[in-house]
Amino acid sequence: MRHGRTRFLIGALTAPLLLYGVFVASPYVQAFYLAFTDWNGLSGQARNVGFDNFTSLWSDTAFLAALRNNGLMLLVVPVATIALALFFAAMLTMGRAATSGVRGSGVYRIVYFFPQLLSVAILGVLFQFVYTPKNGLLNGVLEALGLGGLARAWLAEPAWALPAVIAVMIWAAVGFYVVLFAAAMESIPRDVLEAARLDGAGRAATFRRITLPFVWDTVQVAYVYLGILALDGFALVQIMTVGPGGPDNATEVIGLTLYRSAFTYGEFGYASAMGVTLFFITLALTALALRATRRERVESA
Amino acid sequence: MRRHATEPLLHLALLAWAALVTLPLAWAVLSSLKTDAEIFASPWTIPGQLHWENWARAWQEASIGRYLLNTLIVVGGALALVMLLGSLTAYCLARYEFPGNRLVYYALVAGMLFPVFLALVPLFFVVDRLGMLGTYHGLILVYAAYALPFTVFFLHAFFRSLPTAVAEAAFLDGCSHASAFFKVMLPMARPGMVSVGIFNFLGLWNQYLLPLVLNPDPDRYVLAQGLAALAVSQGYRSDFSGLFAGLVIAILPVLVAYVLFQRQIRSGLTAGAVR
Numbered sequence: 001m002r003h004g005r006t007r008f009l010i011g012a013l014t015a016p017l018l019l020y021g022v023f024v025a026s027p028y029v030q031a032f033y034l035a036f037t038d039w040n041g042l043s044g045q046a047r048n049v050g051f052d053n054f055t056s057l058w059s060d061t062a063f064l065a066a067l068r069n070n071g072l073m074l075l076v077v078p079v080a081t082i083a084l085a086l087f088f089a090a091m092l093t094m095g096r097a098a099t100s101g102v103r104g105s106g107v108y109r110i111v112y113f114f115p116q117l118l119s120v121a122i123l124g125v126l127f128q129f130v131y132t133p134k135n136g137l138l139n140g141v142l143e144a145l146g147l148g149g150l151a152r153a154w155l156a157e158p159a160w161a162l163p164a165v166i167a168v169m170i171w172a173a174v175g176f177y178v179v180l181f182a183a184a185m186e187s188i189p190r191d192v193l194e195a196a197r198l199d200g201a202g203r204a205a206t207f208r209r210i211t212l213p214f215v216w217d218t219v220q221v222a223y224v225y226l227g228i229l230a231l232d233g234f235a236l237v238q239i240m241t242v243g244p245g246g247p248d249n250a251t252e253v254i255g256l257t258l259y260r261s262a263f264t265y266g267e268f269g270y271a272s273a274m275g276v277t278l279f280f281i282t283l284a285l286t287a288l289a290l291r292a293t294r295r296e297r298v299e300s301a
Numbered sequence: 302m303r304r305h306a307t308e309p310l311l312h313l314a315l316l317a318w319a320a321l322v323t324l325p326l327a328w329a330v331l332s333s334l335k336t337d338a339e340i341f342a343s344p345w346t347i348p349g350q351l352h353w354e355n356w357a358r359a360w361q362e363a364s365i366g367r368y369l370l371n372t373l374i375v376v377g378g379a380l381a382l383v384m385l386l387g388s389l390t391a392y393c394l395a396r397y398e399f400p401g402n403r404l405v406y407y408a409l410v411a412g413m414l415f416p417v418f419l420a421l422v423p424l425f426f427v428v429d430r431l432g433m434l435g436t437y438h439g440l441i442l443v444y445a446a447y448a449l450p451f452t453v454f455f456l457h458a459f460f461r462s463l464p465t466a467v468a469e470a471a472f473l474d475g476c477s478h479a480s481a482f483f484k485v486m487l488p489m490a491r492p493g494m495v496s497v498g499i500f501n502f503l504g505l506w507n508q509y510l511l512p513l514v515l516n517p518d519p520d521r522y523v524l525a526q527g528l529a530a531l532a533v534s535q536g537y538r539s540d541f542s543g544l545f546a547g548l549v550i551a552i553l554p555v556l557v558a559y560v561l562f563q564r565q566i567r568s569g570l571t572a573g574a575v576r
Contacts, residue, residue, distance in 0.1 A: 005397070008478035012393050016386035016449060017405070022427065023446035024412050030423035041426075088318060091311050104315075110563050111319045114326075116570065117555045119507035121525035125532040125548055129332075130325050135541075137328045140344030175322065180571045231416070235509045239529045255418050255510075263514065268422045275419035282416055 034272035041266050053273035063274065065249035066257045070231050073166055073253075074285070078226035081170050082219060085177035088112065090207055092178065093185040109182065112175030120172075124239030127168045131155050131240070155241055158250040165236055165251055169229065177222050184215040223289050231282060234259065254278050326552070333545035340541050352542065359547035363540075367520070368527035369550070374437055375512075375523055376505045379444035384498055386445065387452030388490065392482055394453070395460035396468070406457065412450035421514060428515050435518035443511055448501045455500075459493035460486065499562075499569035506555070524551050 035053055039046035057063050092105045115123075130137040131154040139151035154164045188211065196206045212219075234255030238244045245252035245260075254274060262271035332340050333355055335348040360366040394406045424443070425434075433439025463486065471481045487494070512526045522530065528551050531544060559566055 004478055009393055009397060009399060011479075012389040012482075013405070016390045016453075019386065019442060019446045020409060020412065020449055023424065023443050024420065024449070025408065027420035027423035027427055028412075028415050031419050034423060084318075088315065091315055094311075108315055108319060109567070111322055113563075113567055114556070114559060115322060117503060117507075117559055117566070118552065119509060119525040121507075121509040121529045122548065122551055125528055125544075126325055126329055128532060129329070129541075129545070129548075135341050135344060137325060137344050141324075144345065171321070174318070176570070179567050183571060228416075232418075234418075235529075239532060258418055258421070259514075262422050262425075268426075272419075272422050275416070275421065278416050279419045283414070286414075 031272045031275050034269050035276045036273075037269040039269040039272075041268055046269070049269070053270050054277070056270065057273060057277065060257075062245070062249055062252055062257050062260075063254070066245075066252040066254045069162055069250075069252055070233065070254050072162065073169070073230040073233060074227060076166055077169050077173070077230040078223050081173045081177060081226055082222055084170070084174045085181055085222070086212075086215075086219070088174070088178045089181035089185055090211060092182050094203070109179055112178050114175065115172040116176040118172065120235035121239060123168055123172055124236045127164075127236075128155070128240045131164055156247060158248050161241055161247060161250045165233065165240065168236055168240075169233065173226065173229065177226075180218060180222065181215055184218040185211055188214045220290065224286055227285050227289055228282065231278065231285070329545055329552070330549050333542065333549040335542055335545075337540070337542050340545075355542040355546040356550060358540070358543045359550060363531055363543055363547050364519075364522075364527060365524070365547045365550050368522050368524045369554075371437075371521055371527075372506065372524040375440045375444065376502065378437070378441040379448065379505050380498065380502055382441060382445040383448040383452055383501055384494065387449055387497070388456055388487060388494065389482070390449070391453045391456035392460050392486060392490075395457045396465075396486075406453075409450050410454050412447075413454065417447070417510060421510070425514055433515075435516050435521055437521065440512060440516055440521075440523075443515060444505050444508065447511070448505060452497050452501060455497045456490065456493055459490055463489050495565065496569040496572050499566055503555075503566075503570070 034046070036048055036050060037046040038049045038052075088108075092108055118126075133139060133151070133153040133156070136154075138154065139148075142148060142151045152160065154160050192210060193206065196210055201209065232255055233253040237251050237253050237256055238259070241247075241251040243251075245256050254277075258271045258274040258278070261267045261274065328344060331348065332344075334351045334353070335346075335355075336352055339346055339348055390409070394402055428434055428439050428443065431439070433442070467485055467489065468481055471485045476485065507525060508523070509525045509529070512523045516522065516526065519527075519530070528547055531547060
């Protein structure tokens with residue numbers, strides 16, 4: 001049984017570790033080094049500039065706009081998505097004591113989930129059409145509803161461009177979390193719900209006192225995933241918006257500023273500094289989200 | 302009493318979201334079969350006749366067919382590679398004790414914590430120096446490398462949960478380590494492999510950022526990348542119906558797969574999230 005053990009392990013692990021080391025681990029490590037240089041892509045020209053790249057970030061209007069926009073997304077996308085998903089999931093699993101959820105529950109899940117499977121690039125192209133002023137779907141719907149006065153060039157107006165992008169993110173994400181939360185809600189023991197009903201608890205009270213505490217772990221996971229999603233937004237913005245990132249930096253996101261600095265202007269050291277900043281923001285938010293939601297659970301339980 | 306009164310309202314809310322999800326997609330399909338003039342006239346009209354030639358134009362002139370083939374090659378290659386390497390790695394780390402085991406595991410899994418944007422610049426130069434920019438094998442290797450952490454993480458837990466007795470019996474029967482893995486353990490891990498396989502397939506199929514940076518050759522564009530390039534380039538702005546057709550062709554394979562395997566796909570993806 002011991003025979004050939006070491007040989008097997010070496011044979012099995014060499015290729016994957018090499019692959020991971022070359023294409024994943026080494027770029028991450030290099031990024032932390034490059035962030036402190038003024039490298040512009042030509043070999044032998046990287047000069048150590050200390051924290052210069054990081055201080056320049058704070059006077060870079062595009063980067064500051066990106067921070068603000070990702071911050072807004074971070075406030076809106078997770079909360080709105082989770083609220084909608086909890087609402088729909090609760091309705092799909094309601095009345096489970098009698099039957100298996102609302103009529104057509106299975107069909108709703110199938111339909112709701114589908115956007116999750118679409119590439120962000122496809123979403124970007126599709127919704128660029130939806131928001132097109134003259135022959136787009138959104139203005140067409142508004143006119144059909146007699147709300148033609150609300151029709152506008154959604155992606156061309158600074159006040160509406162970012163909400164338009166955020167709406168696409170929520171549109172695409174809700175279904176996935178409906179399915180996730182519905183599955184968690186279905187694992188709540190039937191007798192617990194039954195007991196609450198016998199005690200005279202209404203729907204709202206049952207949801208707040210029983211359902212929510214039961215699915216809180218899942219909500220916590222959802223919050224972290226959605227937070228990471230909200231810190232991205234690159235593909236949607238790059239494909240959909242004017243500029244991209246416009247109008248007037250209204251939809252600039254960190255990923256886009258980084259991409260432009262690196263691959264349009266060749267400021268690779270500077271772009272790496274943005275990557276490092278993004279990494280620490282992600283790390284801090286994950287830790288924060290996990291802590292904040294944990295405290296919440298103790299209170300509501 | 303109150304419950305009965307709110308019931309129709311709740312159904313209405315469910316229906317409204319279903320409509321909100323379906324409408325843009327149905328509209329895209331409808332528009333892909335119209336003439337440009339019909340599209341400009343109104344978003345609502347049903348096409349006078351079905352203009353399948355839009356699809357043919359998108360497939361050939363707009364190269365959607367070529368992008369689809371590129372995507373199949375790259376995603377197929379990367380998926381095969383990451384499933385093989387990921388399952389082997391997960392199995393070795395889960396079932397063999399050796400010095401550095403934990404270190405290797407955490408180093409691999411840490412890859413999931415970092416935003417890809419952080420790696421983007423150095424990755425571009427790594428791939429460039431290897432002469433792999435804009436090549437199939439370069440993209441396959443990078444895709445597989447970035448899918449590896451989650452694959453190992455997911456399957457590691459799965460291999461841990463399998464009973465040890467079966468593998469020991471296989472060794473007593475004279476199985477080598479490799480054949481115990483391929484003939485005994487891998488078949489037992491099938492449910493986990495299917496879940497993570499679906500997860501990886503969709504993740505890789507939908508990649509946009511990596512090909513955008515690492516795959517500059519228009520002949521090698523993958524579907525998401527090619528479609529976005531078409532939509533952004535001014536030349537095709539005039540051919541709305543063709544662009545809609547390209548969009549629908551790009552959605553179609555995923556839709557067909559979803560209709561066929563919707564239960565497995567949903568449980569595969571959601572299992573990935575709660576791990």
